[in-house]
Amino acid sequence: xxxxxxxxxxxxxxLIGRAIKELFAIFFRTLATFFFVMVITGCIxxxxxxxxxxxxxxxxxxxDLNSLELNYTSIMYVQDEETGEYVELNRLHGExxxxxxxxxxxxxxxxxxxxxxxxxRFKLHQGVDWLSTAKxxxxxxxxxxxxxxxxxxQQLIKNITGEKEFGVERKIKExxxxxxxxxxxSKEQIMExxxxxxxxxWNTDGVxxxxxLYFGKDVSELSLAECAGLIAITQNPSKRELxxxxxxxxxxxxWILGMMLSEGYISESEYKQAMRERxxxxxxxxxxxxxxxxxxxxxxxxxxxxxxxxxxxxxxxxYEMAEDKVLKGGYRIYTTMDKSIQDYLDVAFExxxxxxxxxxxxxxxxxxxxxxxxxxxxxxxxxxxxxxxLVGIAGGRGAKEGDRILNLAADGVRQPGSSIKPLAVYGPxxxxxxxxxxxxxxxxxxxxxxxxxxxxxxxxxxxYRDYMGDVTVDYAIRRSTNTVAVRVLELLTPAVSYDFMVxxxxxxxxxxxxxxxxxxxxxxxxxxxxxxxTVMEMTAAYQIFANGGLYYEPYSYSVVxxxxxxxVLEQNPLPQRVISExxxxxxxxxxxxxxxGEQGTGSTAxxxxxxxxxxxxxxxxxxxxxFMGMTPYYVGGVWFGYSDDSNIQIRYNSxxxxxxxxxxxxxxxxxxxxxxxxxxxxxxxxxxCTSSGELAGSSCDETATGWYKPSNTPGTCIKCLTSMDxxxxxxxxxxxxxxxxxELSFWEELFGR
Numbered sequence: 195x196x197x198x199x200x201x202x203x204x205x206x207x208x209l210i211g212r213a214i215k216e217l218f219a220i221f222f223r224t225l226a227t228f229f230f231v232m233v234i235t236g237c238i239x240x241x242x243x244x245x246x247x248x249x250x251x252x253x254x255x256x257x258d259l260n261s262l263e264l265n266y267t268s269i270m271y272v273q274d275e276e277t278g279e280y281v282e283l284n285r286l287h288g289e290x291x292x293x294x295x296x297x298x299x300x301x302x303x304x305x306x307x308x309x310x311x312x313x314x315r316f317k318l319h320q321g322v323d324w325l326s327t328a329k330x331x332x333x334x335x336x337x338x339x340x341x342x343x344x345x346x347x348q349q350l351i352k353n354i355t356g357e358k359e360f361g362v363e364r365k366i367k368e369x370x371x372x373x374x375x376x377x378x379x380s381k382e383q384i385m386e387x388x389x390x391x392x393x394x395x396w397n398t399d400g401v402x403x404x405x406x407l408y409f410g411k412d413v414s415e416l417s418l419a420e421c422a423g424l425i426a427i428t429q430n431p432s433k434r435e436l437x438x439x440x441x442x443x444x445x446x447x448x449w450i451l452g453m454m455l456s457e458g459y460i461s462e463s464e465y466k467q468a469m470r471e472r473x474x475x476x477x478x479x480x481x482x483x484x485x486x487x488x489x490x491x492x493x494x495x496x497x498x499x500x501x502x503x504x505x506x507x508x509x510x511x512x513y514e515m516a517e518d519k520v521l522k523g524g525y526r527i528y529t530t531m532d533k534s535i536q537d538y539l540d541v542a543f544e545x546x547x548x549x550x551x552x553x554x555x556x557x558x559x560x561x562x563x564x565x566x567x568x569x570x571x572x573x574x575x576x577x578x579x580x581x582x583x584l585v586g587i588a589g590g591r592g593a594k595e596g597d598r599i600l601n602l603a604a605d606g607v608r609q610p611g612s613s614i615k616p617l618a619v620y621g622p623x624x625x626x627x628x629x630x631x632x633x634x635x636x637x638x639x640x641x642x643x644x645x646x647x648x649x650x651x652x653x654x655x656x657x658y659r660d661y662m663g664d665v666t667v668d669y670a671i672r673r674s675t676n677t678v679a680v681r682v683l684e685l686l687t688p689a690v691s692y693d694f695m696v697x698x699x700x701x702x703x704x705x706x707x708x709x710x711x712x713x714x715x716x717x718x719x720x721x722x723x724x725x726x727x728t729v730m731e732m733t734a735a736y737q738i739f740a741n742g743g744l745y746y747e748p749y750s751y752s753v754v755x756x757x758x759x760x761x762v763l764e765q766n767p768l769p770q771r772v773i774s775e776x777x778x779x780x781x782x783x784x785x786x787x788x789x790x791g792e793q794g795t796g797s798t799a800x801x802x803x804x805x806x807x808x809x810x811x812x813x814x815x816x817x818x819x820x821f822m823g824m825t826p827y828y829v830g831g832v833w834f835g836y837s838d839d840s841n842i843q844i845r846y847n848s849x850x851x852x853x854x855x856x857x858x859x860x861x862x863x864x865x866x867x868x869x870x871x872x873x874x875x876x877x878x879x880x881x882x883c884t885s886s887g888e889l890a891g892s893s894c895d896e897t898a899t900g901w902y903k904p905s906n907t908p909g910t911c912i913k914c915l916t917s918m919d920x921x922x923x924x925x926x927x928x929x930x931x932x933x934x935x936x937e938l939s940f941w942e943e944l945f946g947r
Contacts, residue, residue: 582746613811
């Protein structure tokens with residue numbers, strides 16, 4: 195029976211079934227293996243991607259809208275003369291012009307236009323519109339068409355981070371950041387930040403700056419059509435900005451209005467009215483119909499540099515850091531400018547009207563090359579109140595060629611000539627009681643020309659080419675006598691004079707060390723300084739003669755606020771007493787004699803009935819010319835010369851600087867009440883002998899009147915008592931028997947008996 199089973203025929207169907215089972219078993223084992231491999235691989239990939247994403251995000255997904263580091267336009271303000279309110283003067287910005295506007299001040303039409311055009315599901319999504327993102331992704335991989343999938347939140351992330359190039363890594367960052375931002379910020383906060391950060395063409399960012407630029411309006415004043423016009427720009431600012439591409443903008447604007455209608459943001463009537471409106475943009479004065487950016491005035495240039503300098507000093511910023519704050523920090527800078535004065539200076543120093551020029555016509559002569567030059571000299575001027583407050587600056591003559599260029603008033607360093615004498619010599623000497631109004635000095639050479647000495651001719655020379663013998667301080671200042679200035683400096687000493695100039699009057703350009711330094715007679719008495727001085731520092735120094743002896747650091751702004759309204763800088767000008775009130779008042783009256791006295795060198799500066807005091811100054815060969823003048827209202831300094839070549843001599847009929855000064859000052863004093871310089875009431879007005887400089891006696895034939903400090907009055911003149919030159923002469927004119935004991939003591943003390 196066993197053999198029968200062994201020899202039974204094989205069923206082919208069983209073999210086929212077994213083979214099929216084995217194939218299915220292999221297939222399912224393979225499929226299961228593949229599945230588990232894919233699962234494991236997927237897990238590994240997910241873990242790897244997760245680690246990668248977490249690694250490169252490194253907490254960068256969090257964006258705090260309260261600490262946005264965006265660039266905002268700074269604004270300078272000036273006080274309106276009529277209302278006393280501060281009004282906008284000019285705007286400062288770097289590459290971006292942006293002015294922040296709060297959400298509640300943004301028109302709802304503008305917000306709705308942005309949503310309709312850029313992100314219709316803005317109010318519904320949580321930062322990412324996944325449907326739009328999916329469509330954009332499919333389009334990127336399977337189509338040549340580029341679709342935008344970014345929400346307003348994602349666009350804000352781009353604006354904040356500046357990361358706008360396409361890439362998977364950046365897109366992942368953007369998505370995570372958008373999701374995170376939506377968790378920490380409201381839709382209103384996101385929309386506010388977005389509308390303040392979008393680029394609007396012409397280096398302008400944000401809807402407030404754009405409304406100002408294109409329409410000359412505050413953003414809150416925009417019409418529906420204007421709102422749509424601004425949002426239309428954002429798709430492609432270079433092709434849809436409103437100055438040169440109005441047609442392109444109109445096409446996009448009308449589409450946006452249609453979207454606003456379909457989304458229910460506006461009614462049919464509002465839509466039709468907006469479609470009919472032909473928006474008008476601001477017209478700027480240039481031939482190419484493109485916006486012309488006006489240059490800043492020299493005053494505004496100075497404000498910028500002063501704020502930068504003060505930020506560096508207070509916050510230890512570098513220059514670049516401080517400059518960024520000023521130009522991009524959204525600062526509000528309140529200037530001290532008097533706009534009517536500055537406007538006049540801008541026009542007058544541009545010198546475009548030959549019929550009404552403030553400048554006398556002169557000849558320039560090149561001393562080195564021996565030929566006449568055709569161009570007229572340059573000039574600069576500073577005007578300030580006698581409390582440090584700057585009101586007007588002219589930094590050069592002719593049309594200003596750009597912003598923040600060389601400012602000759604603040605940066606031009608020139609030798610001051612005799613205009614230095616009241617500051618470096620007579621002012622401090624008066625304060626030390628070394629001189630009086632009428633003290634006599636010898637107007638003869640201090641150094642005689644002799645073989646083997648450094649002096650090839652008598653030194654110093656006077657501008658009037660003569661020596662007058664004994665002259666008073668009044669005469670020496672009035673006629674700008676060089677010899678007397680040197681002799682007074684020798685009493686004061688150059689070291690004391692230099693210290694006064696640097697530490698009391700805050701001159702920064704004087705040289706105190708080295709072989710060629712300014713601690714010497716010629717630099718301090720005659721103005722032959724190694725480098726020179728600036729008009730700004732000279733004007734600030736001269737204020738001590740107008741305000742009773744106080745020095746105020748000149749300042750061009752009162753306060754600076756940051757974009758959040760916090761005080762960044764604030765001026766609190768504290769006066770520094772440098773000479774006494776009485777010394778300043780005597781000097782003021784002596785400087786008035788330069789204007790009104792006989793042969794005064796500044797006589798052409800006077801105008802009307804307004805009191806004027808001042809001093810002229812000329813360097814060797816009439817290369818640099820100055821007039822430093824003051825009224826009870828203002829102190830003003832004028833420099834006149836060739837800034838590009840110190841060898842050019844100015845040849846003139848009438849000395850130009852006081853004339854320039856008068857023409858400017860006469861204009862800005864129109865309508866001002868005539869008043870006197872401040873007085874202490876302490877000075878003593880006395881008659882003196884012009885021969886001796888002492889108080890006049892009955893025997894003095896030539897007398898004059900002078901002003902004296904009570905602490906420093908002259909004695910009585912004895913020089914004119916010629917008949918009393920000897921004891922015998924006295925016997926002949928007096929009766930000893932009639933003298934009292936006190937009288938005898940007086941005469942014995944006087945003549946040394």
